[in-house]
Amino acid sequence: xxxxxxxxxxxxxxxxxxxxxxxxxxxxxxxxxxxxxxxxxxxxxxxxxxxxxxxxxxxxxxxxxxxxxxxxxxxxxxxxxxxxxxxxxxxxxxxxxxxxxxxxxxxxxxxxxxxxxxxxxxxxxxxxxxxxxxxxxxxxxxxxxxxxxxxxxxxxxxxxxxxxxxxxxxxxxxxxxxxxxxxxxxxxxxxxxxxxxxxxxxxxxxxxxxxxxxxxxxxxxxxxxxxxxxxxxxxxxxxxxxxxxxxxxxxxxxxxxxxxxxxxxxxxxxxxxxxxxxxxxxxxxxxxxxxxxxxxxxxxxxxxxxxxxxxxxxxxxxxxxxxxxxxxxxxxxxxxxxxxxxxxxxxxxxxxxxxxxxxxxxxxxxxxxxxxxxxxxxxxxxxxxxxxxxxxxxxxxxxxxxxxxxxxxxxxxxxxxxxxxxxxxxxxxxxxxxxxxxxxxxxxxxxxxxxxxxxxxxxxxxxxxxxxxx
Amino acid sequence: xxxxxxxxxxxxxxxxxxxxxxxxxxxxxxxxxxxxxxxxxxxxxxxxxxxxxxxxxxxxxxxxxxxxxxxxxxxxxxxxxxxxxxxxxxxxxxxxxxxxxxxxxxxxxxxxxxxxxxxxxxxxxxxxxxxxxxxxxxxxxxxxxxxxxxxxxxxxxxxxxxxxxxxxxxxxxxxxxxxxxxxxxxxxxxxxxxxxxxxxxxxxxxxxxxxxxxxxxxxxxxxxxxxxxxxxxxxxxxxxxxxxxxxxxxxxxxxxxxxxxxxxxxxxxxxxxxxxxxxxxxxxxxxxxxxxxxxxxxxxxxxxxxxxxxxxxxxxxxxxxxxxxxxxxxxxxxxxxxxxxxxxxxxxxxxxxxxxxxxxxxxxxxxxxxxxx
Numbered sequence: 001x002x003x004x005x006x007x008x009x010x011x012x013x014x015x016x017x018x019x020x021x022x023x024x025x026x027x028x029x030x031x032x033x034x035x036x037x038x039x040x041x042x043x044x045x046x047x048x049x050x051x052x053x054x055x056x057x058x059x060x061x062x063x064x065x066x067x068x069x070x071x072x073x074x075x076x077x078x079x080x081x082x083x084x085x086x087x088x089x090x091x092x093x094x095x096x097x098x099x100x101x102x103x104x105x106x107x108x109x110x111x112x113x114x115x116x117x118x119x120x121x122x123x124x125x126x127x128x129x130x131x132x133x134x135x136x137x138x139x140x141x142x143x144x145x146x147x148x149x150x151x152x153x154x155x156x157x158x159x160x161x162x163x164x165x166x167x168x169x170x171x172x173x174x175x176x177x178x179x180x181x182x183x184x185x186x187x188x189x190x191x192x193x194x195x196x197x198x199x200x201x202x203x204x205x206x207x208x209x210x211x212x213x214x215x216x217x218x219x220x221x222x223x224x225x226x227x228x229x230x231x232x233x234x235x236x237x238x239x240x241x242x243x244x245x246x247x248x249x250x251x252x253x254x255x256x257x258x259x260x261x262x263x264x265x266x267x268x269x270x271x272x273x274x275x276x277x278x279x280x281x282x283x284x285x286x287x288x289x290x291x292x293x294x295x296x297x298x299x300x301x302x303x304x305x306x307x308x309x310x311x312x313x314x315x316x317x318x319x320x321x322x323x324x325x326x327x328x329x330x331x332x333x334x335x336x337x338x339x340x341x342x343x344x345x346x347x348x349x350x351x352x353x354x355x356x357x358x359x360x361x362x363x364x365x366x367x368x369x370x371x372x373x374x375x376x377x378x379x380x381x382x383x384x385x386x387x388x389x390x391x392x393x394x395x396x397x398x399x400x401x402x403x404x405x406x407x408x409x410x411x412x413x414x415x416x417x418x419x420x421x422x423x424x425x426x427x428x429x430x431x432x433x434x435x436x437x438x439x440x441x442x443x444x445x446x447x448x449x450x451x452x453x454x455x456x457x458x459x460x461x462x463x464x465x466x467x468x469x470x
Numbered sequence: 471x472x473x474x475x476x477x478x479x480x481x482x483x484x485x486x487x488x489x490x491x492x493x494x495x496x497x498x499x500x501x502x503x504x505x506x507x508x509x510x511x512x513x514x515x516x517x518x519x520x521x522x523x524x525x526x527x528x529x530x531x532x533x534x535x536x537x538x539x540x541x542x543x544x545x546x547x548x549x550x551x552x553x554x555x556x557x558x559x560x561x562x563x564x565x566x567x568x569x570x571x572x573x574x575x576x577x578x579x580x581x582x583x584x585x586x587x588x589x590x591x592x593x594x595x596x597x598x599x600x601x602x603x604x605x606x607x608x609x610x611x612x613x614x615x616x617x618x619x620x621x622x623x624x625x626x627x628x629x630x631x632x633x634x635x636x637x638x639x640x641x642x643x644x645x646x647x648x649x650x651x652x653x654x655x656x657x658x659x660x661x662x663x664x665x666x667x668x669x670x671x672x673x674x675x676x677x678x679x680x681x682x683x684x685x686x687x688x689x690x691x692x693x694x695x696x697x698x699x700x701x702x703x704x705x706x707x708x709x710x711x712x713x714x715x716x717x718x719x720x721x722x723x724x725x726x727x728x729x730x731x732x733x734x735x736x737x738x739x740x741x742x743x744x745x746x747x748x749x750x751x752x753x754x755x756x757x758x759x760x761x762x763x764x765x766x767x768x769x770x771x772x773x774x775x776x777x778x779x780x781x782x783x784x785x786x787x788x789x790x791x792x793x794x795x796x797x798x799x800x801x802x803x804x805x806x807x808x809x810x811x812x813x814x815x816x817x818x819x820x821x822x823x824x825x826x827x828x829x830x831x832x833x834x835x836x837x838x839x840x841x842x843x
Contacts, residue, residue: 072639073594082547082747095641100546102675105622106637107546107572125747126673269804273817280821341824348824363813395809396560399833402816426820 062141064119066134069101072108078130079103081123086136091117093176095199098136101129115177116140141177175202182207182257192248204259211256270364281424284340286460295437295453309382319357320382322409322434327353327373330407336461337406339427356405356425357385359392367425368397369405409434422460429462501709503533503702504716511541511567511578513720516732519570521588522643532588533705535698535715538578541565542662545573545636549674549746551667551806556843558662568742571647573636574677577662581653581684583694585701587646594644596622596635603633603650606704610696611689623680624650630683652694653686667842669753674746739805743775755838759831764788766835768842772806782839789831793822797835808840 072079079101086098092112101108120137123129175183175190179202183190186207193210195202267275298321309316330337330353339348356369368388370381391397410422410433422433435456442452506514514536521532542554542564550556550566553575559566578584587599600618607616615627624633635648659682685692698715706713723730735741754767767783780801784794800814815836822829 073591074596083745102547102572105545105571105573105635106639107570108639109641111641266803269800269802270810270814270817273800273814273821277817277820339824363810366813397809397812399812399816399837402812403819427824 062139064137064139065114065116067098067113067136067138069110069129069131069133069135071131072101072103072106074106076103076131078128079108081125081127081129082107084121084125086118088118088121091115091176091178092138093201110135112138114138114140179204179207186211186257208257274364277426278423280426284424284426284429284462286424286429286462288458288460290456290458293455293457294442295455296451299437299453309379312379314379314383315386316379316382317385318437319385319409319411320378322411322432323355323357323370323373323381323385324376324378326355326407326409326432331374336430338429339406340429340462350406352404352406354404354406356408356428357388358408358410359389361392361395363395366392366397366402367405367408368392368401369408371404408432422458424460431460433458500529501531501533501705501711502716503535503705503711503714504718505698506534506536506720507717508720509537509539509580510720510733511538511543511565512733512736513729514538514584515543515567515569515736516729517718517720517726518586518645518647519732519736520726520729521586522638522640522645525588525643527588527590527593527643531593531709532586533702534586534588535702536584536586537580537582537694538584539565540577540579540658541567542575542577543567543569544575545675545677546570546638546745547572547675547747548575548677549670549672549749550743551746551749551843552665552670552672552674553677554662555664555666557666557841562658562662564658564662566742567736568745569636571636571638571645572675574634574675575663576634576649577654577659578649579654579658581651581655581686581694583650583652583697583701585648585650589644589646591639591642591644594637594639594646596637596646599646600624600633600635600648602704602708603648603701606700607685607697609704610700611692614685614688622648624648626683626685626688629681631680632683632685634680650697651682651684652692652697653684654682656682656684667751669751670749671752672747672749674749739775739807743805743807746772746775748773748778751842753842755841757834757838759834766838768839770801770806770842775807776803776805777801778803782835784835789828789835793828793832801839806843808843811836811840811843 069079080103081099082102083100084098085100086092086096092098093115094112096112098110098112098118101110116138118136119139122134122136129135175195180190182204183193183202188207188210190202193202193206194200196206197203295318298318302316302318302321306316334349335347337350337353339350340346341348352371353373354369354371355373356367358365358367360366368391370376370384370388373381376384388397388401391401405425405428407428408422408425408431410431422431424431435458437453437455439451440454441449442454444450506517508514517534517536521534525532540562542550542559544550544553544566546569548568550568554566556566558564576582585599585603589595597618600622604616604618604624607614616624616632617628618624622635623631626632632651633648635646637646638644663677663679685697702715703713718725720726720729720733738744749772751768751770751772754765757764757766764785766785767781769779769781769783770777771779780798782794782798796818797815800818801811804810804814815832819829819832822832
């Protein structure tokens with residue numbers, strides 16, 4: 001540690017002479033956080049690096065520095081710019097990625113040497129960039145440029161002891177100038193924040209979370225709860241420093257800095273199509289009908305049949321039973337398996353019962369259908385449903401599966417809902433929504449209370465003179 | 471992939487990755503050889519990322535050995551539509567991955583060996599690494615005619631490519647990885663690496679096709695295990711370390727904290743397809759319908775894997791113009807992906823007039839559009 005101190009002080013002296021180069025030398029011995037089991041000992045490398053990039057010109061506030069494309073090695077003189085990670089006006093910290101360039105078969109990530117704001121990109125995508133020539137112009141904020149790693153400059157209320165304390169830990173806090181400003185405004189020591197960004201970088205969210213915890217606390221929070229290492233510990237490296245257990249004073253109220261902005265996005269693609277579908281649906285004259293069904297016997301039946309289905313490789317849920325029941329109902333009331341033309345002038349009675357099952361997937365609310373349920377057994381339906389479900393979760397449902405539906409069942413019970421008001425999916429004319437099966441007390445024929453399995457079903461049915469009961 | 475357990479030990483990477491202290495495996499200085507126990511291309515690429523991001527390579531360089539179950543791996547700045555037959559990949563359940571290094575497209579299967587040489591940025595030397603591989607091969611079979619070209623390929627018999635190279639340079643670390651064809655299925659290789667998509671214009675890095683041959687064809691006794699062993703032996707000699715291959719499990723968070731997130735990121739659509747440089751599709755197709763054949767011209771700009779601009783030129787009145795413009799508007803902003811398009815067009819179909827003829831035409835048009843993706 002003493003040697004480190006000596007190196008550090010000489011580094012600091014050097015830093016006073018250097019204005020442009022942010023010298024992340026000796027104090028950049030990264031504190032061994034338990035998350036990574038490897039030791040990053042970059043001090044040796046950085047010190048020599050510092051000497052090579054030594055400059056003595058004076059720097060005024062907000063000076064624009066031309067960051068040149070450094071030597072790539074292997075005698076390469078030119079590369080192609082393939083991707084920019086920043087744009088003009090963005091603020092960057094040292095070591096942030098600036099762009100990706102390609103040379104022959106090598107892809108190279110160019111990182112920033114400075115903290116500052118990007119003022120100019122010298123190349124556009126796919127242009128050839130030259131080694132030794134300017135890549136970007138960065139405006140450096142001189143007040144922050146001199147002592148970038150230590151917090152003592154940014155947080156005046158901190159005592160000298162705190163500063164020394166941080167130095168002894170050798171803790172380098174990575175944060176952009178904007179984040180540092182936020183911390184300073186709120187009198188927060190960056191060393192108390194656990195960074196969740198890359199390389200333990202402290203992000204704005206980390207400061208905001210810390211603030212939120214502060215204002216919400218009634219008692220001083222215990223240090224362990226406050227500082228949670230983002231990654232699991234390793235046995236071979238010591239745990240996070242226990243001396244972070246300062247008493248954190250609980251303020252009565254703090255102004256919470258919330259910089260969220262409203263975000264407007266156009267509705268495109270699938271979502272737009274769904275909006276159109278639902279608007280059309282609400283134009284179909286319909287009414288809703290609810291009922292409560294006692295499924296006690298069905299629950300029992302399924303328990304008995306589940307293992308039999310499993311032997312044949314089929315997962316048996318309740319849906320196949322409901323689908324088959326719906327089909328039997330449709331045989332009695334074919335008007336519900338019909339389609340109206342555009343002007344509600346003709347009705348087409350569909351012969352097949354292609355019963356759709358609403359699925360919530362990554363792509364959105366998708367409704368594949370089981371074809372010809374009228375000739376399928378419960379087991380066959382279950383098997384087909386399994387197939388549709390796995391295609392659905394893989395995002396691979398095809399046109400055949402997604403078209404030709406004549407009636408739909410929506411199972412809101414799978415996400416725990418008990419009641420719902422579904423929307424009819426044109427060109428169909430009816431839809432049934434199934435709630436969760438609940439265990440509720442009911443009276444049986446003898447007037448005794450028993451444990452019943454109850455499910456609510458809500459249907460949207462077309463307006464007809466003699467509305468059938470399904 | 472069964473490894474000879476006599477030669478290899480699986481133990482905590484944490485033991486290996488510390489800076490060596492006196493008394494701890496004192497022979498292990500200068501190099502480390504690790505081999506993946508997984509054949510999942512995403513997990514293995516994630517290990518590369520992890521080592522590149524987190525390991526200190528100053529005192530010790532690393533050789534990483536890995537093999538994948540069937541997968542196509544494209545370079546960082548490439549266009550998968552241009553490079554491979556995506557339809558065939560989906561059919562055969564072959565994975566598609568985008569690596570972080572540059573270079574061209576390769577096909578991996580268990581008959582292909584991948585070698586990654588990790589060093590500091592300063593010590594990054596592709597030629598030396600490839601010479602090491604050639605030296606290992608020649609030590610194994612002195613009569614093998616293998617040499618390194620100035621394009622960093624390894625050729626067999628002066629004509630067949632048996633290894634391709636790519637590299638990634640970061641701020642302080644770098645890696646060079648290469649393939650080695652041992653017993654890969656050449657038939658699948660050539661069919662998946664042939665793109666059926668026409669009319670693509672882009673600045674993405676193109677691949678340079680080459681005739682390939684397996685080492686196995688040259689000498690049937692050269693199996694993957696034999697080759698891996700020989701290369702590890704040569705690496706161990708040159709780095710003055712034990713010929714000891716350490717197995718690592720790429721799913722183990724305790725040894726590689728954060729690795730599963732890296733693997734997940736590599737599988738996202740945004741990375742695999744979304745990172746494709748902007749390109750344009752300008753093509754046409756014929757639709758045969760009821761005794762007539764019509765020519766449909768399509769022009770699309772695809773950026774970040776999504777359709778930015780879409781133009782479909784249909785003969786007059788074949789489809790109601792309102793419907794056609796509905797299709798174009800909906801496709802704009804959508805992913806350039808046949809499954810996404812299926813979901814979109816089947817939803818749009820619900821609000822189409824219930825006219826059988828109209829719906830058939832719509833379906834024909836949409837199916838053809840999907841074939842472009």
